Amino acid sequence: MRFLLQSVAVSFALVATLSVPARAQRIGADGAKQTFGFVSEQYFDDVYFKFNPTSGTSVGFHQYDAQLEDYSAANIAKETAALHQYQAKLEAIPADGLDAPVAADREVLLNSIKSQLLSLETIRMWQKNPDNYSSGVTSSIFTLMERPYAPVNTRLRAAIAREKLIPQVFAEARKNLQNPPRIYTEIALEQIDGSISFFEHDVPLAFASATDAAAKAELMKTNAAVVDAMKSYAAWMKADLLPRSNGSFAFGADTYRKKLQYDEMVDTPLDKLLAVNEANTKANQAEFARIAKELDPKKTPTEVLAELATIHPAPDKLLDAFRYSFNAEIAFIQTHHIITLPSDARPILQETPPFMRATTSASIDPSGPFETGSKAAYFNVTLPEKGWTPEHIAEHMAEFNVGTVVSTSIHETFPGHYVQFLWQDQFPSKVRKLVGANTNVEGWAHYTEQMMLDEGFVTPGAEERTRKLVRLGQIQDALLRNARFTVAIKMHTEGWTTEQAEHYFVTEGYQSPSVGKMETKRGTADATYLYYTLGKLEILKLRADVKAKQGARFNLQDFHDTFMRQGPVPIRIVRQAMLHDNSPVL
Structure with missing residues (x-):
């Protein structure tokens, strides 16, 4: 199951430079809750979805439907800078000035930003994984096709807008990919035929019922350009990238x-x-x-x-x-x-x-x-x-x-x-x-x-x-x-x-x-x-600990319902809410 900031492939889109102070001032406890609410809203609206418009479509924010991730190195640098700025903003909000659930949200969001920075700056899949590009753009179109959230003509025009930007993605891939692990390039080559077939057959079929004749004609052109770009990318990976794919996929212990x-x-x-x-x-x-x-x-x-x-x-x-x-x-x-x-x-x-x-x-x-x-x-x-x-x-x-x-x-x-x-x-x-x-x-x-x-x-x-x-x-x-x-x-x-x-x-x-x-x-x-x-082991321990605490009052459905209400946060945070302590998760 895909959840937004943890399992969606890292992607990037052009965003205006943010006017955030280099050194955020620590905020007093009285205004901490209001400040966190403002900063978190600002982060999602002005940073995350503008760099990740496909994710915007996926969660239901359709103002991003006509946009596509910008995979250029320059834009990656902008995203990295914006994430550092919001990390500083969140760290300046004192957790002890927040109610427990809001303090937990602050910790979740702050850790998510740290994880994205780790991905961009250290793991660097944008330099290592060629499949991020081909499967990424395929997913960006699939999100417009998979469910009828808007009239087919509306979704068709969004698909055209995204498809116009796709050939540039492969141009950036050629610049960014340096020394991938061989297995990453092999996986990308294994999957790309399915992506090519998706654009050749599935995309036209998905919009066959559209009544906008001019848009359908334009889709034929943009779709053909995407297929050509993807075939060219596949040929480049096989002839150029694969022979020099000698990198390591191992993250390392730290x-x-x-x-x-x-x-x-x-x-x-x-x-x-x-x-x-x-x-x-x-x-x-x-x-x-x-x-x-x-x-x-x-x-x-x-x-x-x-x-x-x-x-x-x-x-x-x-x-x-x-x-x-x-x-x-x-x-x-x-x-x-x-x-x-x-x-x-x-x-x-x-x-x-x-x-x-x-x-x-x-x-x-x-x-x-x-x-x-x-x-x-x-x-x-x-x-x-x-x-x-x-x-x-x-x-x-x-x-x-x-x-x-x-x-x-x-x-x-x-x-x-x-x-x-x-x-x-x-x-x-x-x-x-x-x-x-x-x-x-x-x-x-x-x-x-x-x-x-x-x-x-x-x-x-x-x-x-x-x-x-x-x-x-x-x-x-x-x-x-x-x-x-x-x-x-x-x-x-x-x-x-x-x-x-x-x-x-x-x-x-x-x-x-x-x-x-x-x-x-x-x-x-x-x-x-x-x-x-x-x-699973964390949940089993949580259930056993709650049962030990509640004794005869324990009810399995109540336990599961209470677990669900917390949302999909780390189990440590669920434990704090259900047991009101910081006991070990394992």
């Missing part, structure tokens, strides 16, 4: 620790994090072995896993399997009082857009918190591609076995990401609507996979053997996240190779080789994708 601190407010030493995850991995593997033995004492866990991989819907029935799962999950949530469902609306189930298929098998794409024209959410599922070999199809469908279909549906929809999206109107502030921590967002979704089965959820009519297979699928998904945890830290701080990471996903994460390869690719850039297990 940068890694800072990113965890800024994004997730986690300052636990990396060796302790690895130890916590190792213990959870062993526990999950032991539980997998126990259930596998119950299923067939003559088979090893590996052999049971191989059998599980073959029990899945036919590819053309996969979307139907998810629809069926929705019904069962909603009924269980309501009858067992798991969490309040703020709406009866369901997500729209569809095939994953082409440009996203190389690195994701399933995802949810909700409407933004300030969107008024269309509130639909889309649940994307990656189906096998035409031309795949039978072996490739079998490996891909193993990801959607009888157990992982259930856990994936729970994770992405009920009561996972989609339900958290349904709560967003109740998030207590603009900051919490726009800034999210992945340990909360992905941690919540991963937590619900286990929680639902622990509470007794079963697919209606399932036999005991099928129920055990479903639990094995949930554990297999948990082991995938455990493997991400270890691989992320090891690759980025301890020198693990991609070959070591792929092997670990297969042997310790119980994944197929093709999944291991895809997950490793993702981890080279999504360096902190340990946030699934990390967040």
